[in-house]
Amino acid sequence: MANPSRLRAAALTTTAVLLSALLAGCGDGTKHHGDLAAQKLDWKDCPAPSEAEGGGSAPSPLPNGTTWQCATMQAPLDWSRPKGDTIGIALIRAQATGPASKRIGSLVFNFGGPGGSGVSTLPAFGADYATLGTRYDLVSFDPRGVGRSAPVKCESDAQLDEYFQQDATPDDDAERTALLDRTKQFNAACEKNSRKILPHVATTDAARDMDLLRQVLGDAKLHYFGISYGTELGGVYAHLFPQHVGRAVLDAVVDPTQNAEQSALGQARGFQLALDNFAEDCTSKTTECPIGDTAQDVKNRIAKLLNDLEKKPISGITPRQLTQTVATNGIAQALYSKDFWEYLTEGLEQAYDGDGKILMLLSDSLNGRSENGEYSNITAANIAINCADQKPRYTADYVQRQVPEFRAASPLFGDYLAWGMLSCTDWAVPGAADHPDVSAPGSAPILVVGNTGDPATPYEGAKKMVDALGKGVAVELTYKGQGHGAYDSKNKCVQSAVNDYLLDGREPKAGTVCS
Numbered sequence: 001m002a003n004p005s006r007l008r009a010a011a012l013t014t015t016a017v018l019l020s021a022l023l024a025g026c027g028d029g030t031k032h033h034g035d036l037a038a039q040k041l042d043w044k045d046c047p048a049p050s051e052a053e054g055g056g057s058a059p060s061p062l063p064n065g066t067t068w069q070c071a072t073m074q075a076p077l078d079w080s081r082p083k084g085d086t087i088g089i090a091l092i093r094a095q096a097t098g099p100a101s102k103r104i105g106s107l108v109f110n111f112g113g114p115g116g117s118g119v120s121t122l123p124a125f126g127a128d129y130a131t132l133g134t135r136y137d138l139v140s141f142d143p144r145g146v147g148r149s150a151p152v153k154c155e156s157d158a159q160l161d162e163y164f165q166q167d168a169t170p171d172d173d174a175e176r177t178a179l180l181d182r183t184k185q186f187n188a189a190c191e192k193n194s195r196k197i198l199p200h201v202a203t204t205d206a207a208r209d210m211d212l213l214r215q216v217l218g219d220a221k222l223h224y225f226g227i228s229y230g231t232e233l234g235g236v237y238a239h240l241f242p243q244h245v246g247r248a249v250l251d252a253v254v255d256p257t258q259n260a261e262q263s264a265l266g267q268a269r270g271f272q273l274a275l276d277n278f279a280e281d282c283t284s285k286t287t288e289c290p291i292g293d294t295a296q297d298v299k300n301r302i303a304k305l306l307n308d309l310e311k312k313p314i315s316g317i318t319p320r321q322l323t324q325t326v327a328t329n330g331i332a333q334a335l336y337s338k339d340f341w342e343y344l345t346e347g348l349e350q351a352y353d354g355d356g357k358i359l360m361l362l363s364d365s366l367n368g369r370s371e372n373g374e375y376s377n378i379t380a381a382n383i384a385i386n387c388a389d390q391k392p393r394y395t396a397d398y399v400q401r402q403v404p405e406f407r408a409a410s411p412l413f414g415d416y417l418a419w420g421m422l423s424c425t426d427w428a429v430p431g432a433a434d435h436p437d438v439s440a441p442g443s444a445p446i447l448v449v450g451n452t453g454d455p456a457t458p459y460e461g462a463k464k465m466v467d468a469l470g471k472g473v474a475v476e477l478t479y480k481g482q483g484h485g486a487y488d489s490k491n492k493c494v495q496s497a498v499n500d501y502l503l504d505g506r507e508p509k510a511g512t513v514c515s
Contacts, residue, residue: 036074036075036076036082036086036212036216037212037215037216039073039074039216041071041072041073041091041216041217042071042072043069043070043071043093044069044070044071045058045067045068045069045070046058046059046068046069046070046092046119046123047070049117049119049120049147050147050148051374051375051376052117052146052147052148052151052153052376052377053090053117053119053120053142053147053148053376054117054120054147054368054370054376054378055370055372055374055376056120056370059092059120059123059126060123062094062126062127062130062133063127063130064097064130066094066095066097066133067094068092068093068094068123068126069092069093069094069095070090070091070092070093070119071091071093072088072089072090072091072148073088073089073091073141073209073212073213073216074086074087074088074089075087075088075089075144075208075209075212077150077196077197077200078199078200079200079204079205079208087144087149087150087197088148088149088150089141089142089143089144089149089209089213090119090141090142090147090148090149091119091139091140091141091213092118092119092122092123092139092140092141093106093137093138093139093140094122094126094133094137094138095137096133096134096135096136096137097130097133097134098134098135102134102135103135103136103137104135104136104223104247104503105136105137105217105218105219105221105223105246106136106137106138106139106214106217106219106223107129107132107136107137107138107139107223107224107225107502108139108140108141108210108213108214108222108223108224108225109121109122109129109138109139109140109224109225109226109227109230110140110141110143110224110225110226110227110229110230110233110234111125111140111227111228111230112226112227112228112229112230112252113146113228113229113378113381113382113385114143114146114203114229114233114381114382114385114386115145115146115377115378115379115380115381115382115384115385116146116229116378117142117146117147117148117376117378118140118141118142118143118147119140119141119142119147119148120147121140122138122139122140125488126138128487128488128490129225131495131499131503132225132499132502132503134503135503136223136502137217139213139217141209141213143201143206143209143233143381143385144197144200144201144205144206144209145194145197145200145201145377145381145384145385146377146378146381147376147377147381150197151197151377151380151381152190152194152197152198152201152377152380152381152384153190153193153194153377153380154186154187154189154190154193154194154377154379154380154383155186155189155380157369157373157374157375159189160367160369160375160379161320161369161373163182163186164325164326164329164363164367164369165320165321165323165325165326166178166179166182166323166325167179167310167323167324167325168325168328168416168419168420169310169324169325169328169415169416169419170419176396176400179396179419179422180396180422180425183422183423183425183426184425184426186383187383187424187425187426187427187428188426190380190383190384190427190428191428194380194384195428197384198384198388198428198429199388199429201381201384201385201388202385202388202389202432203232203233203236203385203388203389203436204236204240204432206233206385207233207236207237207240207241208240210222210224210233210237211237211240211241211244214244219246220244220246221244221245221246221247221444222237222241222244222245222246222248223246223247223248223502224237224245224246224247224248224249225248225249225251225502226248226249226250226251227251227252227485227487227488228252228254228456228457228484228485229254230250231250231251231252231253231254231448231457231465232254232256232436232438234248234250234446235250235254235256235436235438235440235465235468235469236436236437236438238438238440238443238446238469238473239436239437239438239439239440242440242441242442242443243442243443245440245443245444245446246444247444247445247447247501247502247505248444248446248447249446249447249449249487249498249501249502250446250447250448250449250465251449251485251486251487251498252449252451252454252456252457252484252485252486253448253449253450253457253461253462253464253465254457254461254465255457255458255460255461255464255465256435256436256437256438256461256464256465256468257435257464257468258435258461258464259390259391259392259434259435260386260390260392260394260421260424261392261394261402261421264406264417264418264420264421265405265406265409265417266458266460266461267413267417267455267456267458268406268409268410268413268414268417268418269409269410269458270454270455270456270457270458271332271335271410271412271413271417271455271456272409272410272411272412272413272414273453273455273458274335274453274454274455274482275299275302275331275335275410275412275413276295276299277453277482278298278334278335278341278344279292279295279296279298279299280295281341282295282298282341282345283295283297283298289345290345290349291345291348291349291352299411299412301348301352302331302348302412303411303412305327305348305351305352306324306327306328306412307324309322309323309324309327310323310324313356314351314354314355314356315354315355315356315357316356316357316359316360317357317360317361317364320360321356322351322356322359322360325416326356326359326360326363327351327356327359327363328412328413328416329362329363329366329367330344330347330358330359330360330361330362330363330366331344331348331359331362331412332366332413332416332455333362333363333365333366334347334362335455336455336456336483336484337483337484338481338482338483338489339483340362343358343362344362346358347359347361347362367379383423383424383427386423386424387423387424387427387429387431388429388431388432389431389432389433389436390424390431390432390433390434391430391431391432391433391434392424392431392434393424393425393426393427393431394421394422394424394425395425396422396425399418399419399421399422402418402421403415403418403419406418438465438468438469439468439469439470440469440470440473441470441473443469443470443473445473445474445475445507446469446473446474446475447474447475447477447497447498447501447507447508448462448465448466448469448474448475448476448477449462449476449477449478449479449486449487449494449498450462450463450476450477450478450479450486451478451479451481451482451483451484451485451486451489452478452479452480452481453480453481453482453483454483454484454485455483455484456484457484459478462476462478463476475507475508475510476510476511477494477497477498477508477512477513477514478511478512478513478514479491479493479494479513479514479515480513480514480515481514481515486514491514493514493515494514497512497514
């Protein structure tokens with residue numbers, strides 16, 4: 001099963017749509033000719049997102065009337081053979097709304113994952129960046145292997161329904177064998193259906209695509225806003241192209257010094273902290289908390305629910321049932337944003353009464369499943385990119401030995417995240433390194449924003465990124481808050497600091513804290 005490693009802000013939009021309902025482009029391998037940096041983009045009105053991008057309707061104009069335009073950029077399939085086959089990288093933009101004389105250039109966004117579609121996510125959050133859009137064209141893209149950009153394809157929708165309901169926290173030899181066999185089945189499907197693209201979806205490949213995009217957009221420097229995994233991509237870009245870094249912001253920062261196991265263990269601690277904060281918040285209000293009398297009682301009742309679901313799933317969204325794995329997924333998804341704590345409370349309350357619909361909707365959002373039962377390729381791309389990047393390949397015996405440490409870090413999420421380390425077992429492509437290299441001597445200043453309550457990219461990662469980028473490169477900003485990321489929390493202090501930097505080049509004082 002795919003653990004929720006570094007999953008994306010994009011899921012939050014899907015969650016809001018699904019819950020409100022309940023509660024009331026890809027270029028193939030073609031030979032290129034000439035200099036790819038000189039290609040001209042054919043910007044047109046955006047089509048509706050593809051199934052791999054998550055489906056839905058064509059993006060609506062921004063509140064100020066600015067429309068979204070889409071194009072496809074050709075990039076080498078294999079960057080070691082830049083004159084070989086090409087793939088199409090799907091792009092989206094909203095042109096700057098201010099005077100042409102004030103325009104800085106393009107601001108390129110990556111919202112994380114890895115595996116999130118920037119083409120579908122940027123319009124969903126576009127209004128949040130309206131101030132930045134006065135002086136920048138707001139631009140995003142589907143990274144290679146994602147959405148409409150030569151998407152990785154693995155299993156069918158019906159197979160994915162079964163895949164996400166499996167027991168992802170085995171308790172005995174038979175269950176361990178079943179999990180390992182199912183993981184191998186999924187990975188074999190990826191190899192069969194995506195053999196051509198799998199060797200070429202590493203973060204270094206995406207970073208090279210971004211530098212090509214910079215040139216095609218006509219910018220001397222890359223101005224960049226990376227969120228979650230997008231911070232790793234930004235760091236790798238800065239390492240490869242330090243002289244091309246313009247104004248860059250890294251928000252919800254991945255720790256670049258950790259290997260896959262250390263990252264998963266850090267997430268166990270991060271999600272446990274978020275769960276602790278959720279339980280404390282519910283029971284500290286003046287109104288009665290409907291899911292427990294004390295914070296510990298809330299967590300005890302959740303643990304009992306998950307134990308009960310392992311023995312006997314409850315009704316979810318017909319014909320699917322809420323299993324222990326699906327419920328854990330749903331709880332994790334709700335902890336990505338404080339805005340969804342109310343849904344988690346209601347979902348737990350209903351699950352205690354035998355109704356698992358809300359927790360299943362949350363889980364579906366995390367996994368990229370739409371209401372009509374179609375999946376985006378977020379999971380396939382997430383696993384493919386992680387496995388291309390990460391060198392370690394863990395065995396079931398090794399994971400079993402690490403479970404106690406994970407369980408100590410999080411009684412609720414520990415087992416789940418530990419066994420998620422099997423995702424790359426028998427993967428068709430070797431991993432590149434133990435961890436990414438983000439050292440960037442000579443780079444322009446990079447603003448690194450850490451959130452003390454972030455479950456998916458724990459706060460400690462921000463300081464590690466600052467150190468790894470190198471002396472004199474990064475400026476650290478701390479947000480004392482909850483949820484995944486800081487800028488989209490709409491905290492005025494954070495947004496003011498980021499806007500001042502991106503719009504006027506004014507760096508906040510190192511060590512600035514917003515709360």
